[in-house]
Amino acid sequence: MNTTYFFAALDRQRVETPSWGYGNSGTRFKTFAAPGAARDVREKIEDASEVHRLTGIAPSVALHIPWDEVDDYTQLRAFAEDRGVTLGAINPNVFQDDAYKLGSIAHPDAGVRAKALDHLLGCVEIMKQTGSRDLSLWFADGTNYAGQDDLRARKRRVREALRQVHDALPEGARMLVEYKLFEPAFYATDLFDWGAAYAHCLAVGSKAQVLVDLGHHAQSVNIEQIVAFLLDEGRLGGFHFNARRYADDDLIVGTTNPFELFCIYAELVAAERSGDDVTRATAQNVAYMIDQSHNIEPKVEAMLQSVLNCQEAYAKALLIDFDRLADAQTAGDVLEAHRTLTDAFRTDVRPRLAEWRRARNLPEDPIQAHRASGYQEKVARERGLAVAGGGFPVKS
């Protein structure tokens, strides 16, 4: 592995952190308030800035509207840029208003659909002010019982809304269509898998791309294969990184099956080097975003760990000997091909990453640096414990 190439690739890596990952979050049973959890969008941006300061590869922060709603996004953008980060993807929220009990863009009532569409189009306007390239679309829409609503009719309503949003996007902007197997819907989710998202994207236009959230698949589904398929079709728009073993557990990416994360990055690195123009361009434009809920972890440290896990997986993927791999694959040498891949995974890249950080004036061990910095103690002192809720009542 040529160090220049390796370092140059590491320099290009970008991982966007989510504003909501710095605030309190929980399960339906309980939200445990974290000391120092960010209470508003400015505090979230400060935390994101700290993560970027320590890692050097997390230069943008995704916003969630209306959680991060402000009167003046130009001002917010300046606030972020003053702290060394930019505003990233805009994430509309059409699942928390009381009107959305039975859905938003797939709701049987046209009035509710119009309300949801209005919010989505409002987010497109926000993009223009924040300078965001991507509108990141997740819909909680679905049903809990067989028969509750007409599945085909809902599909058509989804298509119609996606088309309108697509057509409202400014030049150069994209919409990333996320899918999810289930939750909060428990019978049928309208955007239930990559195939559904892909079919809608194809239908509505070239600015629509599929977003892969690592926690949104059925058990045992091969995610790197979906990634490879979408790369080849030119329709992979981005990731929501996290980890899971059971449902959409939203744990720190890379903690439950680091080999899976490596295999996903292996597909991406291979695509970046592909001779096919569409595949290569698609890979180069993938938006890498974290989407997690840190329910018991310290917020900033958890985000640091997430970013570093992505870096480590990417670094290992860079070490793959693709020529040796292709030779073994062509020869049908099953185990040699597999070993070529795992040789890269087995390599301990921590020394090389420390070297890269030294060369970039970054702390060699960002976690250690964070722990030593007093940042967590400072925000805990200044921000205190925010009020936190949860799906179930505390006391009747």
Add this chain to the structure above:
Amino acid sequence: MNTTYFFAALDRQRVETPSWGYGNSGTRFKTFAAPGAARDVREKIEDASEVHRLTGIAPSVALHIPWDEVDDYTQLRAFAEDRGVTLGAINPNVFQDDAYKLGSIAHPDAGVRAKALDHLLGCVEIMKQTGSRDLSLWFADGTNYAGQDDLRARKRRVREALRQVHDALPEGARMLVEYKLFEPAFYATDLFDWGAAYAHCLAVGSKAQVLVDLGHHAQSVNIEQIVAFLLDEGRLGGFHFNARRYADDDLIVGTTNPFELFCIYAELVAAERSGDDVTRATAQNVAYMIDQSHNIEPKVEAMLQSVLNCQEAYAKALLIDFDRLADAQTAGDVLEAHRTLTDAFRTDVRPRLAEWRRARNLPEDPIQAHRASGYQEKVARERGLAVAGGGFPVKS
């Protein structure tokens, strides 16, 4: 099928409804406030009483402490009995206090464990006042990351707490030990499956029984086989009924796979008729309890539907021709044996259930009667919309 036997069996059926099923509940994303959702334990008891009035088979209501905490349980008991229902299982809550972020009875800190044990023993005292037979124990304890805590040490802490609770139980009382694959813990749940619960029950004593919640298993697990196994071992204490397709979806029991619910009841009816004393006695003492979260459904109607789905499944199981079944099984006649079971399932028992209701002065169609009664409109008017939260923030 002899009508006398059939009606007598239906007369014996009991399904306990949970107080928390009448209040608001939601997912981590949002709790949609339901019009007229019960705001306190007395309103919950009134709703439970309405369900019993219409069905005749839901004569008790489970309490959740501290959600249903009152100063005087004797008074609460009288309040319930005045409305035709009794107080059922006591459900302690050791997952919502801020101290329980890393567990309760399995927590690494002895002080937290003592606090949790204290609450459990307090609930044993409440049982004496409410006249409850069963202490229903669910623990959210677990870890989110490999290495987070020592799995064997946690197991031993759980055992110790269960032993102490067991030994504090009054004569004739039982503790029902619930297990769950995951949620809110996403790496390891301390009471992770029936085997874990069973091993603990065996170790702590004869008052400990396993509680089966239909939503707490891994995909494809055969629940009726676990039921049969536990019945044969004399360790099946009760059920938490609900339905799911994905995770612990907590939908209305019988809605996702009614055949599975029927197969579970088939094991129970067979065990009630067993020649083995332990099996028969165990079956006769099973506590049938509903445990659901109605996130988008009207609360009382959803509970009515749940109770009726249990009745229908049980009625079908009563129709099984066990002699024909045994003959086919003995002969190794695979398809004839299967058909004997499904012949009962395929039978439409609604006319017979209507007949039974008429004979018991119950409304023939309890759902219709409820809809016509104006009860929902009345509570919506009187109680209004309770404040509801959710795991994620509404606005920073």
Add this chain to the structure above:
Amino acid sequence: MNTTYFFAALDRQRVETPSWGYGNSGTRFKTFAAPGAARDVREKIEDASEVHRLTGIAPSVALHIPWDEVDDYTQLRAFAEDRGVTLGAINPNVFQDDAYKLGSIAHPDAGVRAKALDHLLGCVEIMKQTGSRDLSLWFADGTNYAGQDDLRARKRRVREALRQVHDALPEGARMLVEYKLFEPAFYATDLFDWGAAYAHCLAVGSKAQVLVDLGHHAQSVNIEQIVAFLLDEGRLGGFHFNARRYADDDLIVGTTNPFELFCIYAELVAAERSGDDVTRATAQNVAYMIDQSHNIEPKVEAMLQSVLNCQEAYAKALLIDFDRLADAQTAGDVLEAHRTLTDAFRTDVRPRLAEWRRARNLPEDPIQAHRASGYQEKVARERGLAVAGGGFPVKS
């Protein structure tokens, strides 16, 4: 429910049985030889004819090449028609030749791919002689280890082969592209889900349609939603019916979750009545085919049961009150909508089906008629026990 409409719909129902369902089959551990299992294609056709004679709705039999290879397909067609059945879908086999160890149309070696394509094109020729409309394509292609082969390269090879087969199809013919989560490939299957099959079909042309095998999905996937999606896109070509709880168990359709089968038929009946021309035409051309392995069941009885289970599910779906359903859906009346669906499922359609059979001069109880006919005893006597193997050796 209008009896004329109901009977007319039942008259239109068609379920194709598979030739391979009448021969011996087993698991990798053992194939238990069934007495009287069909030994060649003619015996299979005789069995299929018996199933049709008793049910009236199984008028065609699918062929598997080369298992059912003959010198003269015109003669075979006459043989079948003499027995009241026609030859149905042609199923190529590109997974049993030793050349296919690492794949067929996705194999890294061009020579192997050419061999596989040659077989597929040969099957297109057979279709012309058998008068088959559908070429039913299942590929075992995939890999067992990460890195074993290039996922994107394999995808392109699959696309190329599908395109060539598509373009060779005669006018009016279709290719049905089947997908499968796993088995026999255990890391990545090239046609891994409906989305992959759909994307290929879109790309290769209008004669390509997706085939849904009920046993080929990940746990908890909502199959009726995939069916609805494909119907709406005009790309649902057919079904392989069977039942499963775990993997691709290939049990008798409708035995593990009859409600799921009903929900699938509910989507199909709704689509048949749709005002959208594409959806309605697609529904009317769906090929309903059984694909099962009867490892411990008597072959003919198992197939009878399968056909009857499809009939029962379809009959129940016909009983759905779609007007009441639409009203409840539009009103957002979640439980009333669900009950409208389940009211049809709960209905015992056996008496009406018996009536329909009487009116069509069919035995009222085809299973009973089969058992009384002596057919099984006759073929057991005449055909004896065929030699059967299994994936593992019997003796070293």
Add this chain to the structure above:
Amino acid sequence: MNTTYFFAALDRQRVETPSWGYGNSGTRFKTFAAPGAARDVREKIEDASEVHRLTGIAPSVALHIPWDEVDDYTQLRAFAEDRGVTLGAINPNVFQDDAYKLGSIAHPDAGVRAKALDHLLGCVEIMKQTGSRDLSLWFADGTNYAGQDDLRARKRRVREALRQVHDALPEGARMLVEYKLFEPAFYATDLFDWGAAYAHCLAVGSKAQVLVDLGHHAQSVNIEQIVAFLLDEGRLGGFHFNARRYADDDLIVGTTNPFELFCIYAELVAAERSGDDVTRATAQNVAYMIDQSHNIEPKVEAMLQSVLNCQEAYAKALLIDFDRLADAQTAGDVLEAHRTLTDAFRTDVRPRLAEWRRARNLPEDPIQAHRASGYQEKVARERGLAVAGGGFPVKS
């Protein structure tokens, strides 16, 4: 990490290879004959000996009866010992005789049960001649359809047979009771999970221990937690190592999720160091056995890779800083505890293992040594291609 301790631990590691892993095997669809696959028990022993020669940690080979049946086991034992290996666990086979179509020890017919018991007791006799400590028991018993047989009756039949085998075991011998979620049974498997196996073991006596096969669990089940639970109860007898993503895929251990294998070894290493006598003794007596089907891989190389993957996982587990881990766990420092574990996993142990091999006069790279040795070419030449079948017929 002290090298002396590390090397001493590596010296103690033992991984038993299975005779059947050296012969042909396949899926129900096809068995691809591998060049040079062992044709009889002596060739299997020779292959096992080659694996031991190259790795130094695979000194025994498990036998499968009747696949490896010989007239004189004393002679076979000498044959093995001459080649540097011993005969390991005896694996009875009560699933391939035609009598076992509906089960063996759980069969409804007493005659079949007696036949199966007779075989099991015969295997106990073989153990005495081979010098085997462990009888490894896997039962294919189960049912494919609800109602097919009486689940409680089957459980009692299983218990009775296990008791009789247990009581026939010689002093010092053990029976390892394996469980499996499904396959070849598709509705209910009699020994369906660890809890069922554990309950039977407890009931029949102290020589009965649970055997954990890594491929036999439902999706998402936490295997290392089961391992920890059984270690703490003193009932973990051994492992069948392999890897899977979907069902019981029987791939090379450690290939689908190497972190999971590491976590399992972490529990074992921790238990070996435990202060609790029962836990420590149990850990020290665990039988580590491979049980895989190499369908597309070269047999000997695949087994080498399997043994080496176990060595690597164990070596990493030895590197865990248990003091730092305990401190973080006690302090509730979630992420530091997790990092302590993953720091060991992230370490590249290949250089240290090469050093250990050099010190033991073993080839530094056993795979490379095997490839260079000409062994595979030699056996391919000498043994040729054995006849291989598959669950489905090749040609009617």
